[in-house]
Amino acid sequence: MIRVLLGSWYRDRLNRVREHEKMKHRIIHLLQKYFLNPPIKVLFAIGLVPPGYALLETTGQKTGKPRRTPVGDGRIGEQFWVVAEHGMNAGYVRNIASNPRVRLKLRDGLRSRWHLGIAHLLPDDDPRERQRWLAGQLPSSAVNAAAVRFFGTQLLTVRIDLDD
Secondary structure, three states: OHHHHHHHHHHHHHHHHHHHHHHHHHHHHHHHHHHHHHHHHHHHHOOOOOOOEEEEEEEOOOOOOEEEEEEEOOEEOOEEEEEEOOHHHOHHHHHHHHOOEEEEEEEEOOEEEEEEEEEEEEOOOOHHHHHHHHHHHOHHHHHHHHHHHHHOOOOEEEEEEEOO
C-alpha cells in the first residue's frame, strides 16, 4: 500500500517538474529569441564582437539554411566548448545532430573571423564540471556559465574541433 502511494506521489512530482521545465524552456526561448540574442547578432553583423561571445553557425536540419546563434566564448586552443542550456531541445543542438559541420565567428583582436569545425555532442560529459573547468581556463566565461545554469533546463556539453 505504501509503495503504491509513494509511486503515485513520485509520478505526480516528476510530472510537475517536467511541466516546470517545459514552461521555463518556453519563457527563456522567447526571451532569448526576441530580446537577448538580436542585439548580439547585430553587433556581430556590423563587425563588433562583444567580449565573451562567439557566433555559432549550423545548417538547418529541415531547410538547409544557415542558422546563427550567439554562444559564450569557449575557445581553448583548437577546440571550442559550449554547454547548451536546453540540451537536445535547443535548435542548434538538433542541427548539429543532423549535420556536425559548423562555423564559428570568433574574436581575432579587434576584428572577428570565421572558423570551420566539426561539432560533437557529449551526453556522457558532466556539463557543470565542464563549466567549472572552462571558468578556470577562461575567467570571462564565468558570467556566461552562471546564466546557463540559471536559465538551463537540460544542460549538454558540445565540443567543436576547429579545422584551423
